[in-house]
Amino acid sequence: MAQPHTDVDPWLAGVDVQVQDNTAAHDATASAAGFSLSPGEAKTVLAQALNALDKLQQVQRQTEILKQVKPAAHDPASIAYNARLASGHGVFDAAGDHVNAEADYLHELIAKIQVALRQLGDRDGEAARELGSPNGGVAG
Numbered sequence: 001m002a003q004p005h006t007d008v009d010p011w012l013a014g015v016d017v018q019v020q021d022n023t024a025a026h027d028a029t030a031s032a033a034g035f036s037l038s039p040g041e042a043k044t045v046l047a048q049a050l051n052a053l054d055k056l057q058q059v060q061r062q063t064e065i066l067k068q069v070k071p072a073a074h075d076p077a078s079i080a081y082n083a084r085l086a087s088g089h090g091v092f093d094a095a096g097d098h099v100n101a102e103a104d105y106l107h108e109l110i111a112k113i114q115v116a117l118r119q120l121g122d123r124d125g126e127a128a129r130e131l132g133s134p135n136g137g138v139a140g
Contacts, residue, residue, distance in 0.1 A: 016034035016035070016112070017034060017035045017036075017037065017042075017109075017112040017113050017115075017116045018034060018035070018036045018037070018116055019036075019037055019038070019039055019042045019113075019116040019117055019119070019120040020036050020037075020038070020120075021038070021039065021120075037113075037116075039117070039120060042113055042116060042117055042120075043117070045113060046110065046113045046114065046117070049106050049109055049110050049113065050110060052106055053103060053106040053107070053110065056099060056102055056103045056106065057103065059099050060096070060099050060100065060103060063092060063095055063096035063099055064096065066085075066086065066092040066095070066096075067086045067090075067092045067093055067096055068086065069082060069085055069086050069092065070082065
């Protein structure tokens with residue numbers, strides 16, 4: 001049985017996520033390898049990814065339980081059937097590997113979106129400091 005591919009690299013390696021407020025920057029990023037989202041879009045995608053990750057983590061726990069299945073009896077047929085399900089190379093093991101790869105992908109996507117949102121927040125904070133007067137008011 002061929003082992004499933006579990007690396008995240010092919011999907012997100014070299015893919016950047018940027019959060020931009022204006023459309024000119026959005027158009028420039030759209031042609032590069034990555035995603036450019038508005039702050040609202042980024043927050044929506046982040047919420048959806050976190051929700052999907054939560055559901056995947058529930059499935060991960062279920063696959064761990066399935067991988068512990070034991071033969072119904074100790075006859076050759078039951079033992080052989082169980083080996084096809086959970087022997088370290090069985091169907092439940094492959095399913096667990098696939099779910100783990102999906103969770104790894106979502107972890108990386110979530111991290112990239114969070115970094116992009118933090119960078120936007122840092123830029124906004126820096127711009128606010130530059131606009132602020134020494135006594136804390138706004139330049140007018």
